[in-house]
Amino acid sequence: MTSHSLTLDRVSYRLADGRPLFSDLSFSFEPVATGLVGANGAGKSVLARLLAGKLSPDDGRVHRSGQVFLLPTPGYPPRGTVGELAGVGAELAALARIEAGSIDEADFACVGDHWDLRERLQQQWQAMQLPADLDPAQPASRLSGGQAMQVALSGAWASGADWLILDEPSNHLDARHRHQLYVQLQQWQGGLLAISHDRGLLAQMAQIVELDAHGLHRYGGPWQHYADTRAAEREAAAAQLEHARAQHRQQQRSAREQNERQQQRQARGNREAREAN
Structure with a gap:
């Protein structure tokens, strides 16, 4: 597999009230299982969105090598459809429009090479032993906390992304589903960045990176x-x-x-x- 990286180059970001959250932040994330820790309010979730391209820095640049899939903090009960929970709602909608006769270039660009997206999702759901009648169009609120996390992760696997960024993925999970999450993440082949307070999850990581007021600090080992x-x-x-x-x-x-x-x-x-x- 090609080695991918996520690099912050002198990144600064200010909150809506003008207060600086990051200033001149430079760091390179290696494509290994990495746990991101830090005090509440340090800016871990904002950093995740910056790395995934969901936010733009006020200064500096974020360099991404490969496709990044961001799984934000799961709410419960989850909103939207099962497909939206999997993070591929837009792609599924575009695919449906194309099948209905759309020739809009935006729809084709949205689908990209993922013409078999539905099939890959179903394969993932079957492997995760989710209900056989699970449909991307049904409300996600019908799912349990463990099922919701499995569906959310299935979108990452089906996307073929090179990087997976998780924000507190074990929230709302009982012990059995947390263990199931750990096992699934061990099978992920790309770069992984997990923001978590869950020591069981952090014990699965190859390294820990800490975010504090002085920047990012790498610690080898779990x-x-x-x-x-x-x-x-x-x-x-x-x-x-x-x-x-x-x-x-x-x-x-x-x-x-x-x-x-x-x-x-x-x-x-x-x-x-x-x-x-």
């Missing part, structure tokens, strides 16, 4: 490696801080002792001057 490394960093930072505080206390103590010695010398000088007089 969640436990990241957690151990961060704990060691915090311990080292605490030791460094304590060392700095100890030095500061020593400097204050030295300055105080020096001042006391100076005052003693001055007092002794004054006393000797009085005695001389």
Whole structure:
């Protein structure tokens, strides 16, 4: 498989009120299973949309090598149709119009090379053991949380994308369906970026990337490696801080002792001057 990458080149993005969310952000995501972590409000979901081309940066550029499929945070109950939940609602609609006689170039451009999209979706649903009568046109609200996630993932598989970006994919899933999600993602052959707080999911990742106010930081290895490394960093930072505080206390103590010695010398000088007089 061709190696694909997602690269941020000095990207800046400002919120609607003008506050900067990212400034001069540069980073390259490797085509391996990557977990993206960070505090709430750090901008992980915005970053996912920037990488997928759903948002444009205020400054800088996002370079995409290959097709990117973004699966946003799943709501429950899901809205729209099953096809829309799979992320291919527009393609299915365009395909239906072409079959009905449309010669609009926009419809053909939308379908692209995915003329067998319905068949690929059905194959995915069968492999996932979803109901045999599942139809792309039916309301997605009829699906359970686990079924909704499976349908959403099936669109990524059927799209033939080179990159899959997931935003909190295990939300609304019970333990059984979370495990099923982990197994499915292990079969994904392209680049994978998963935004998640789910440690079970993050344990499946080849590396962890953290987003904070200073930018993006890569940590080799899955969640436990990241957690151990961060704990060691915090311990080292605490030791460094304590060392700095100890030095500061020593400097204050030295300055105080020096001042006391100076005052003693001055007092002794004054006393000797009085005695001389």
